[in-house]
Amino acid sequence: MWVSSLASILPLVVLAFALPSKDCEHQVKEEVVPPRGWTIFGPAPSDHFINLRIALPQSNFNLLEQHLYEISDPYHERYGAHLTKEEVEDLVAPHPDSVAAVNEWLSSHGIQEEDISRSSAGDWLAIRVPVWLVEKMLDTKYHIWKHATSGDYIVRTTSYSLPKDILDHVELIQPTTMFGTFKRLKSTIHSISPTNSQVQAQNQPPVSDPVTGLTVDASCNTTITITCLQQIYNAVGYTPSAHVGNSVGIAGYLGDFANRADLQSFFEDQVPAAAAVNATYNFVSVAGRLRFLGFSSWLTLSKVVSTHKIPLTLAWSLTSILSLRSWLDFMLSHPNPPLAISTSYGDDEQTVPESFAKRACAGFAQLGTSIWARFTTSNSTLCVPQVPAECRSRSLPETGGVGDGDPDPATQTCITNDGQNRTQFIPGFPASCPFVTAVGGTILFPEQAVAFSGGGFSNYFARPSYQDAAVQGFLNKLPKGTYSGLFNPNGRAIPDVAAQSDFFRVFAAGQPIHVGGTSASSPTFTGFVTLLNDARLKKGLPSLGFLNPLFYSTAASGFNDITVGNNPGCGTEGFNATVGWDAVTGLGTPDFAKLVKLVT
Structure with missing residues (x-):
């Protein structure tokens, strides 16, 4: 070779x-x-x-960053005035x-x-x-x-x-x-019989959340479907338009690819209207290097949450952390990229040279300043103009709690990679980039944090000002000396938001299975952002773009606060979900009906 x-x-x-x-x-x-x-x-x-x-x-990145924050701040007179591709390129x-x-x-x-x-x-x-x-x-x-x-x-x-x-x-x-070894953010595939669990739940009464007042089918505690997501996140009855120029995208790496036949099986099972019109997706190969080595069932999720009326583009790239740069180059050169993008791939922040991480993060800022939005995952991560299906960033990556990504706590090392061999919590990249939206994970209903939800604080990026109040409030509530030296309290905090992350009913090789991971949270959350874009476009408003300044300010009341659960790792219990922002579920999960009112 x-x-x-x-x-x-x-x-x-x-x-x-x-x-x-x-x-x-x-x-x-x-x-x-x-x-x-x-x-x-x-x-x-x-x-x-x-x-x-x-x-x-x-040459002028500081000026670009200023533009980004002004057009993303709902209190600023320039809010929503995205720059053109050419204007962004002139600045960088x-x-x-x-x-x-x-x-x-x-x-x-x-x-x-x-x-x-x-x-x-x-x-x-x-x-x-x-x-x-x-x-x-x-x-x-x-x-x-x-x-x-x-x-x-x-x-x-x-x-x-x-x-x-x-x-x-x-x-x-x-x-x-x-x-760095670019990796899937710990998605798990469970060979469970979803049919049996659904049948058992059919005879159970609906489950109510006394805090939100929402009621969902009992089956949603054993199997997550499109109907469950609509119920849990208060989006029942919302119908997007096919004629307002909306779009959503998903990035794939490491040979993962979507299967059109499985997508049709999924539609027949959960979205018959989409199956009836043979709804599908557009595929784009970045750098001409696609390898069909497996399947990624996550790739259906953003599509179905957004419904078949909104165009979906799937973009694949190469097979290492450097693929992120190829993907960014492609998106930055695209004349009409998707308005929301999800990704679910990343790596431990410390395995990526700081110089590369900061330069890649600058690429996300360029995207956010332009006319579209994106997500990534870190435990979940999300970016806007918006990004990826198994990501820790502008959507999220999946991690083993506060640990180094090893799902087995017994073998987690949580040791620094700088030659000093210090014990430390391990943040993920690109979720730690302040210009993406990181998505954490929840489970069950009423919702609680899932143990594998990544969360913590960056060692490369300082905490952005839009997080100051929310994150400082969380730090102030930590008992003095808690995990002293194990994390950087001044770093960019993740995740920003969260969504369901386990027991998703999908199809592989024509068979229904259950899958879980924040690789599911990221595209799920991206789907609801796509619906928010739809609501804005219907009213003649621009798409949301970079989300975080909005979420941490005027839209903060549009999230369901998750106060139960934690993300153990590195021989600790990790951080606890608590009132307000926390390093497990961020601001919480979306209440779509509330968010629509707040953003339109």
Whole structure:
């Protein structure tokens, strides 16, 4: 798998010797301690090709961030005045001096303009080069690394350097020090007979929540269906329009894909009107690299909650944490992306270099400033203009409570990856990005927090101002010294919101099964955001865009506060669900009827 033909690299070899490479003293740009679990397997073959991505500094990101918060603040006069794609790109375009300096550096190594792919804003460059040339350019040495647990192999280095005269013109280069293993956020598939549980519940009286006053079918405590979600979240009877320009999207990675036949079975089971018109989805392959290795039943959820009247787009990307960058590039270049997006993939924040995490987070800010919205998951995560089906961020990722994602508490390490081997709660990325909406998990009715709901505080991102009041209130209620040193109380807090996350009835290979995880919470919540967009579009209002400033202010009363449950991990009971925001379920779960009134 490491061998490339001589013919394929000959043009680069000729060019590299045809031009003198830039002779300038190098300085270390980034270095990391080899992460726990990774060991050197051997030297990287010199002719192995690497798809190198180079980030140039974004010239006016601070101004873009200001725009984002102004247009997302319901108290601001500019609320809802999203920027155009071109206006966003102007704000993040690199300075001409950076472009010229990096072009000259690449040219000195025989890399010409036709060898370079550039993002729409020109702030990211991509080149495909062999190891021997990358090592020369970055004054480093690559190795093949093997992961002890997964058995995965990757080609990486633990440090790289750049000529001093371009050091400030390059923000980061990857893959270099990136050892993260992009993963599904712990979805679980239970081989249960949902039919039996439904039959048993048919003879039970409806269940009422004395706090919300809502009543749902007893079967919803054993099997979650579209009808259950409509009942639990007060959306019974709402009908979206097919003619207001609404849309929803789901991102998929790691070979997961939706199955059209299973989708039809699902519709026949729960949404007969959709089955009758053979409703389906649009599929887009990002970077042309789709592998059919499995199925992801989550991919149906946003669609069915939003109903078959709203166009659904499924977009797949590659198979590592770097896929997130490819996906962002694609979405940022798209002339008409979905208005809400869900994702359910991510990794422990500490396995992603801080420089990459912050730059990827900036990409979510770009999306939020434009005309659409997105979710991701971290325990759940969500982004807006809005994102992903198994994510910890602008929708959510699924984690093992406050732990490192290992569902077995006995084997959770919760050890830092910085060489100091400190015990610490492990936040997830991209859920920890402040420009996405992270979604946590609940279970049963009346609702309570589910134990595997991720939650906690970022070590990379400071707490955004929109969270200050809600999160400080939570911290003030913690007994003094609780988990001292195990989390960063000043970090961006997750999750933001929550939704049902277990006992979902879906179809796989034509058979009904039960599935669970915050990989279900994220697309479920995204579906209701899509309905909120529908309500706004019907009134001639713009789509919601970046959600968090709205949720933590004028829309806060539109959530059902979850006060029961906790998210154990790292040998602790984790955080408790409590009155107000908490690090298990965030602000709570949506009351759609209330939210519609608040946002329209």
